[in-house]
Amino acid sequence: MSVGTAAQSAAGPAGALDAERGAAGAGGLPPGFGVDVAGAALALARRFAHGGTLWCFAPAWPAHAHHVAVEFVHPVVVGTRALPAVAVSAEAGVAGLRTLCRAGDALVVVASSEEPAARRALARAPAWGLTTIWIGAGPRPAPGAADHVLWWEGEVPSQAAHTGRFVLSYHLLWELTHVCFEHPGLLEEPQVCSGPACVTCGDEGRLVEVLRLGEGGAVLVRAATGLEWADASLVEGVSPGSLVLVHAGSVLTVLAEGSGE
Amino acid sequence: MRFVDEYRDPAAARALVRRIATLSNGKRFAFMEVCGGHTHTIYRHGIEHLLPDGVELVHGPGCPVCVIPMGRIDDAIAVAEQPGVLFTTFGDMMRVPGSSGSLLDAKARGADVRFVYSPLDALRLAVDNPGREVVFFAVGFETTAPSTAVTLRRAKAEGVSNFSVFCNHVTIVPPIKAILDSPDLRLDGFLGPGHVSTVIGQRPYRFVAEQYGKPLVTAGFEPLDILQAVEMLLVQCAAGRADVENQYTRCVVEEGNPRALAIMAEVFALRPHFEWRGLGFISQSALRLADAYADFDAERRFAVPGVRVADPKACQCGEVLKGVIKPWQCKVFGTACTPETPIGTCMVSSEGACAAYYNFGRLHREAALSVGARA
Ligand code: SF4
Numbered sequence: 001m002s003v004g005t006a007a008q009s010a011a012g013p014a015g016a017l018d019a020e021r022g023a024a025g026a027g028g029l030p031p032g033f034g035v036d037v038a039g040a041a042l043a044l045a046r047r048f049a050h051g052g053t054l055w056c057f058a059p060a061w062p063a064h065a066h067h068v069a070v071e072f073v074h075p076v077v078v079g080t081r082a083l084p085a086v087a088v089s090a091e092a093g094v095a096g097l098r099t100l101c102r103a104g105d106a107l108v109v110v111a112s113s114e115e116p117a118a119r120r121a122l123a124r125a126p127a128w129g130l131t132t133i134w135i136g137a138g139p140r141p142a143p144g145a146a147d148h149v150l151w152w153e154g155e156v157p158s159q160a161a162h163t164g165r166f167v168l169s170y171h172l173l174w175e176l177t178h179v180c181f182e183h184p185g186l187l188e189e190p191q192v193c194s195g196p197a198c199v200t201c202g203d204e205g206r207l208v209e210v211l212r213l214g215e216g217g218a219v220l221v222r223a224a225t226g227l228e229w230a231d232a233s234l235v236e237g238v239s240p241g242s243l244v245l246v247h248a249g250s251v252l253t254v255l256a257e258g259s260g261e
Numbered sequence: 262m263r264f265v266d267e268y269r270d271p272a273a274a275r276a277l278v279r280r281i282a283t284l285s286n287g288k289r290f291a292f293m294e295v296c297g298g299h300t301h302t303i304y305r306h307g308i309e310h311l312l313p314d315g316v317e318l319v320h321g322p323g324c325p326v327c328v329i330p331m332g333r334i335d336d337a338i339a340v341a342e343q344p345g346v347l348f349t350t351f352g353d354m355m356r357v358p359g360s361s362g363s364l365l366d367a368k369a370r371g372a373d374v375r376f377v378y379s380p381l382d383a384l385r386l387a388v389d390n391p392g393r394e395v396v397f398f399a400v401g402f403e404t405t406a407p408s409t410a411v412t413l414r415r416a417k418a419e420g421v422s423n424f425s426v427f428c429n430h431v432t433i434v435p436p437i438k439a440i441l442d443s444p445d446l447r448l449d450g451f452l453g454p455g456h457v458s459t460v461i462g463q464r465p466y467r468f469v470a471e472q473y474g475k476p477l478v479t480a481g482f483e484p485l486d487i488l489q490a491v492e493m494l495l496v497q498c499a500a501g502r503a504d505v506e507n508q509y510t511r512c513v514v515e516e517g518n519p520r521a522l523a524i525m526a527e528v529f530a531l532r533p534h535f536e537w538r539g540l541g542f543i544s545q546s547a548l549r550l551a552d553a554y555a556d557f558d559a560e561r562r563f564a565v566p567g568v569r570v571a572d573p574k575a576c577q578c579g580e581v582l583k584g585v586i587k588p589w590q591c592k593v594f595g596t597a598c599t600p601e602t603p604i605g606t607c608m609v610s611s612e613g614a615c616a617a618y619y620n621f622g623r624l625h626r627e628a629a630l631s632v633g634a635r636a
Binding site for chain 1: 273298351378379380381382401404405407408409411415455456459460483485511512514518520521524
C-alpha cells in the first residue's frame with residue numbers, strides 16, 4: 001500500500017473538461033464559451049443590481065482594463081443604464097484592489113493564466129467577497145481559479161490580446177449583462193435553503209486574508225463577511241497578505257504566503 | 262473552502278460522471294463520505310442523482326452534532342441551568358433534543374444559553390463577565406479541537422478562573438474503524454474528511470488500506486471535488502489497489518498541522534471510551550481535558566447527571582449513521598421527524614444526513630437527471 005498524492009491533472013476535472021469541451025463552439029467561439037459567458041453575465045448583472053462595482057484589471061495589457069470599464073460605464077445603446085466600472089492600473093495592482101474593492105463587488109481580469117499579479121488578485125478575491133471573471137488565452141487556469149472563466153484555449157495570449165478575442169469576450173459580457181437587466185426576475189440572488197450554519201457540523205474552513213499581525217498570535221483578517229480577529233498561533237509563516245483557512249476562530253493552515261503588501 | 266462556479270462547471274461534472282460510469286462498468290460500489298460537510302454538498306448539488314445506479318454514496322457519522330448521545334445533552338442542560346452559569350455553544354447544538362428538551366428549551370425556561378462562533382468568543386465572555394461562570398460546550402472533530410485547546414491555554418495563561426469547557430470532542434479514526442469492524446459492512450471505500458485532514462494529515466488513515474484493504478481518498482467540499490474523489494476511488498478499485506490518496510491537495514498536506522496536534526496532546530487526553538449515537542461505545546474515540554487543565558473541566562466543576570439515555574424508539578439514526586438505511590427509509594422521516602421537530606440528531610444540523618436529504622434531496626430522480634442532462 002502507498003500513500004499517494006493525486007494532482008488535479010489530466011485525469012482530474014481539467015483533463016476531463018478538455019474532452020467535454022471538445023465539441024466545436026458556435027460562431028467561431030471556443031467550445032462551451034456561450035454557456036460560460038452567459039453564466040458570467042448573469043452573475044455580474046446580479047452584482048450590479050445589488051449595488052456592486054466592477055473593477056477591471058489587466059496588468060500586462062492596461063488598455064483592456066480601460067476598455068472593459070468604458071464599455072460598462074458608457075451606455076452606447078439608448079435606454080441601457082450606465083454601470084459602475086473602474087479600471088485599476090498595473091501599478092496600483094493587488095494592493096490597490098485590496099483597498100478599493102468591497103464585498104459584493106465584481107472583478108474582471110484580462111490576463112494569461114501565468115500572469116502573477118492576476119493570480120494573486122484572483123486568489124484573494126474570495127476573501128474580499130468578490131465575484132470574479134477571468135478572460136484570457138493559452139493554457140486554461142486551474143479549476144476554481146475564478147468564479148467564471150472565459151477562455152481562448154489553443155491561442156497565444158499575446159496574440160489574442162491584439163486579435164480582438166478579448167474585446168469580443170467582454171463585448172459579449174457587456175451585452176449579455178444588459179440582456180439580464182431586461183429580465184428583472186433574473187436579478188434576484190437564488191435563495192438557497194441551507195439551514196442554520198454551524199462551523200463544526202460543516203467542517204467549515206473559511207478563506208480569509210491576513211491584514212495585520214496583533215499580539216499573542218492574533219491576526220486581523222479580511223473575510224467576505226468583514227473584518228475579524230483570529231488566532232494564528234497554530235501555524236507558521238503568517239504575514240500581511242497571507243491567505244489562510246479559518247475554523248472556529250483559529251487559523252488551521254496557510255494556503256498562500258503574504259507578499260508584504 | 263470556497264464556493265465558485267468553476268468548481269461546479271456542468272461540463273466538467275458531466276465528463277467526470279461519464280468516467281465514473283465507465284470505471285464502475287455496471288458493477289455495484291458503495292463509498293462512505295465520513296464528513297457532514299460532504300453530505301451537505303452531495304445533497305445540495307444532487308450529486309447522488311448524477312452518479313450511475315451502481316455507485317452509491319453512504320452518509321457516515323461525520324457530523325459531530327449527529328453523534329452526540331442524548332445523555333450528554335441532558336448533562337449540558339443540567340450545567341446550563343445552574344445558577345450563575347452563562348452557557349455557550351455552537352449554533353446547531355441548541356436544537357439537539359435530550360430526554361427532556363433541548364438547550365433552546367432550557368433557554369426558554371430562563372437559562373442563559375448563547376451562540377458563539379468560536380471558543381475564543383466564549384473566553385471573551387468570561388473575561389467580560391467576571392461574576393458569571395462561563396461554560397463552553399465543546400463539540401467537533403479534530404478540526405475544532407485545536408481551537409478549544411488554544412482557548413484553554415490562553416485561559417490558563419491569563420488566569421481566567423470563571424471559564425470552563427464541557428468537552429465532547431471526538432476523533433475521526435475510531436468510528437471509521439468501528440464501521441469497518443461492523444458485521445453489516447458493505448462499503449468499498451471512503452471519502453476522507455477535508456478540513457479534519459488539514460489537522461491530522463493523511464497518515465492516520467493508512468490502516469484503512471493496510472489492514473482492511475479499502476481505499477480512502479481525502480476530498481474537498483465542492484461538487485467537482487466529490488466527483489473527482491469518487492473517480493479516484495473507482496480507479497483504485499478497478500486496479501485492485503487500496504491506497505490512501507489526497508484529492509484536496511490545495512489544503513491538505515501529508516503530515517497535517519504539527520502545531521495543532523502538539524497543542525491537542527498538551528490540553529487533551531483520550532477518554533477510555535465514549536458513547537456515539539447509533540454506534541454505541543467506541544474506545545478511545547473522544548477527548549477529555551488533561552489533568553493539567555482539570556481546573557477548566559466543567560464536568561469536574563459542576564455536578565452532571567451522567568446518565569445514559571436510550572434513543573426514542575422511533576429513532577433510526579444509528580442505522581442511518583452506519584449507512585444501513587437511507588434517511589427516507591426511517592419510519593418517522595418527514596412526518597414526525599422534521600428539521601422543525603427533530604426526533605433524532607441527524608435531522609438537526611443541516612449537515613446531518615436526514616436534514617440534508619429533507620432540505621435538498623427530495624428532488625425526483627428523473628427530474629434531477631434531466632436537469633443534469635440539460636446543464
Ligand atoms: S428521520 Fe429523524 S429519527 Fe429517523 S433517522 Fe433521521 S433523524 Fe433519526
